[in-house]
Amino acid sequence: MSIVALLLTLAVPRYFQSITRANEAVLKENLMLIRDSLDKHYADTGSYPASLEDLVTKRYLRKLPLDPITESATTWIIIPPLNTAKGAVFDVKSGAEGEALNGEPYSQW
Numbered sequence: 001m002s003i004v005a006l007l008l009t010l011a012v013p014r015y016f017q018s019i020t021r022a023n024e025a026v027l028k029e030n031l032m033l034i035r036d037s038l039d040k041h042y043a044d045t046g047s048y049p050a051s052l053e054d055l056v057t058k059r060y061l062r063k064l065p066l067d068p069i070t071e072s073a074t075t076w077i078i079i080p081p082l083n084t085a086k087g088a089v090f091d092v093k094s095g096a097e098g099e100a101l102n103g104e105p106y107s108q109w
Helices: 004-047 052-058
Strands: 078-079 091-093
Touching: 004 052, 004 091
Parallel strands: none
Antiparallel strands: 078 091
């Protein structure tokens, strides 16, 4: 019984760390996907979309990706362009609180 307990104390922290690492990889991929869609929208129309949902309605995305840390598609932080006449969504950042495994805040990604 003590051997099983010892093995669990070694395996469980690594398991949860691997889940966090996977969520962080998905977050980076989703941010890259949204940013690429924003760039394509700007290249096609000469302006940024009015909202993230416009990327879905105009078929730049099939659906708005989830932020895997908050497990929601509504927590994205929208960064407007300097020239607001060019649209409303220039960039997005994660709305997740906390820090990644490397110590960098999610909100700076």
